[in-house]
Amino acid sequence: MKGAGKTSLAETWIHAFPAFAETVNDAPWQRALREEALACFSELGLPHTKLEAWRSTPLGVLERLMPPAPSGRVPDPESLLATGRAALAQHPLPEAIGSRGVFVDGHYCPALSSFESEASRLQFLPFSESAKSDQAISTRPPGFGELASPKQDAFTALNTAFAQGGGLLEIAPNHFEQKPIHLMFIASGSGELVCPRLLVRAGEGSRATVVMDFLSGAEESNHGKGLVNELSEIFVEENATLECIVIEREGIEGLHIGNLQTHQKRDSRLHLHTFSLGGGLVRNELGARLADTGAEVHMRGLYLGSGNQHMDNHTLVDHAMPHTTSRQIYKGVLGENARGVFRGLVHVRPDAQKIDSSQSNMNLLLSDKARIDTRPQLEIHADDVKCSHGSTIGKLDEEALFYLRSRGLSEPDARALLTEGFVAEICDALEGDSLRSFAQALVMDALASCIGNSAGAPE
Amino acid sequence: MLEIKNLHANAGDTPIIKGIDLNIGAGEVHAIMGPNGSGKSTLSNVLAGRPGYSVTRGEVLYAGQNLLDMPTEIRAREGVFLAFQYPVEIPGVGNSYFLKTSVNAVRTHRGEDELDAMDFLSICEEKMKLVEMPSDLMSRSINEGFSGGEKKRNEILQMLLLEPKLCILDETDSGLDIDALRVVAEGVNAMRSPDRAMLVITHYQRLLDYIVPDRVHVLSGGQIVRSGGKELAGELEAKGYGWIGNPE
């Protein structure tokens, strides 16, 4: 391509910002944040492999693909509707969905969304643009930008500068939302940078399940081309129970840089599940802050890669207060040339006594070329704590394989069964039959391509 | 049914089986006894086709066919069954799903229709009664957290379900209390039939009080050093393995 003098991707985005900001239909509070964030992004630039946290993430692909910045225009509702509808018809969805929100390239699509609840016990409030309704938020919602700072992280800065169409999901105190709230983020495959943004507040004593489902448009040729840079901040108030399920099933050309930050108050429980099943490059930044006693977080993740897929999970659990609990189980199955990265840091602050924390990362490599770079880490500054961590990398158990074959199962069937067995506990942990079988079906599909493509791989 | 001719085999690179000849006809039950390390498990592993073992000389015919040429799963589908000395625990794979898959793999090979979930369940329940197996073991992962006795019952249950023609039991009695031993033996005896051969490997005579063999062979140093009728087992019990001597 071009030699010296080539404009970098970061520069392209920075140059595109003024036009974007002019066009986008903003509330003033968001406009001010955008400008600040862009300044931070200009300062930071895009991360590169010389930074420890980005050492193993091949971001070079971004410079090759050069996803353009969004224009700031809101697509006309008809085309949003058409893209959304087609995607919904194409992709399997769980049987029991309660409320649902549909976003096409980040733009909220009210016609396909419905938040059903008496007396506004559950609400979705768009930040600004799309809904010119009276529901749109006129001042900066409390919590926005509190868990992820544009000053420290380039992708947070980028998201804050270019976010469009996000909103606040609010679960009222003591509300018990029975059915899962399904939020679908559809990538139209335009090739652009898309920055979905979400703020979730689970009120005191509430209970709810939120699914964040990232998928590509419907057409056969749609492989989700583009960069999805999403950012979610989730506040779990006192005594609330929230189950949050992230499903990444974009097409193979999709790049997904996700950042999910949570903040938990006293005696709250958060179950956070991440299923990374699609996309060419997926990176999940997951930060859980246990900000008061009795808070408990259970994090489970599954990443399935084949071909040249790359999947990163970077978790940070911050035990900021005594008597807090964290559990992490991340499992990966990688075939062919797939790459995986797991970085987990459990941080126990001074005086945060009586901490109970465990972290495990287990990987199954189905081919000799697949690679995983795993590093679970503990940083403990208190003494009365119970912490365990560990990681494994392995192939299928030969003993188990022989056992199954000695009972008549063909070798491919035996391998498939063992691989399914390896991932089973992650799906099994989901509450609710409908959601569990939905996730199981997606996982089986993704596994089939992992296994299928790696079949006959040398031992 | 089974003809072993001058079999020599290695475990890894180490020669363990050093010339075994053994014929087991349909309807017969043969016992192999021998001290620890004499090669009993190696022989059963070679017959089942376990990776890591290689035959260096000799041949094995099963129902007239070259057994050693068949992949493990084909041996299983053709009716060779090995009850493992140490059954493998497989987390995440449901026992009942596994058993159904296994039974149907064998049935398909025999040209029979696959069993549906209902049919399988009713057959399975009947066999479970025979080995006094608690029903919750079916909904658990294969052998995961099973007691020693439960694992062995699960092995016998599989044998009952698959209805093999050649049953090889590798120390199925070891580590069992007397009740479990009786149950396992009853399961095995229920399988005795004129068209089925059995090879019962054991370290102790105890099991042979329940499963009375037609022939008893003593394995030592990878060779059969004595063969005889069922009374040989009693002799061994009385005198220990010391008197049989070492072939080398």
Ligand SMILES: Nc1ncnc2c1ncn2[C@@H]1O[C@H](COP(=O)(O)OP(=O)(O)O)[C@@H](O)[C@H]1O
């Ligand atoms: N994979 C192996 N590689 C090397 N030696 C082995 C292997 N498996 C078994 N052996 C050795 O072979 C001998 C016979 O073992 P085994 O057949 O298990 O005896 P038994 O079942 O009669 O107790 C033992 O000395 C054992 O250490």
Ligand SMILES: [Mg+2]
């Ligand atoms: Mg043995």
